[in-house]
Amino acid sequence: MDARDDIYEYSLDTHHSEEEGKKMRKKFMGVLALLSVVTIIEVAMGMMWSRDESMASILKYTFIILTLVKAGYITMIFMHLGDEKKSFQWIVLAPYFVLIGYLIFICLVEALYTGGFRPGIENYFGF
Numbered sequence: 001m002d003a004r005d006d007i008y009e010y011s012l013d014t015h016h017s018e019e020e021g022k023k024m025r026k027k028f029m030g031v032l033a034l035l036s037v038v039t040i041i042e043v044a045m046g047m048m049w050s051r052d053e054s055m056a057s058i059l060k061y062t063f064i065i066l067t068l069v070k071a072g073y074i075t076m077i078f079m080h081l082g083d084e085k086k087s088f089q090w091i092v093l094a095p096y097f098v099l100i101g102y103l104i105f106i107c108l109v110e111a112l113y114t115g116g117f118r119p120g121i122e123n124y125f126g127f
Contacts, residue, residue, distance in 0.1 A: 034073070
């Protein structure tokens with residue numbers, strides 16, 4: 001069978017030395033370690049303080065902030081956004097944090113809904 005000439009083997013073009021490979025693996029292991037530590041802290045906080053009513057709101061907002069930090073860090077490392085200029089980083093990350101923050105705000109506000117009509121809504125539907 002003849003060899004196909006329409007398939008391009010990209011792995012043949014990699015010109016990384018072993019030192020660069022070790023550096024990249026060390027970086028990824030550092031990212032794994034940092035994200036694992038933050039996740040372990042989140043789980044430990046949840047296990048210790050989840051039943052304490054006085055810590056519930058602090059715990060909730062701490063989880064939200066740590067989750068946003070982890071997501072931003074993953075974006076900076078694995079999407080190579082950390083190699084870009086600071087202005088471009090903010091252009092990409094600012095809408096993300098604003099929109100995710102807004103969605104979280106809506107979820108928290110709607111979680112307080114008790115099942116009745118809100119003031120003014122009943123007149124709109126003619127009740």
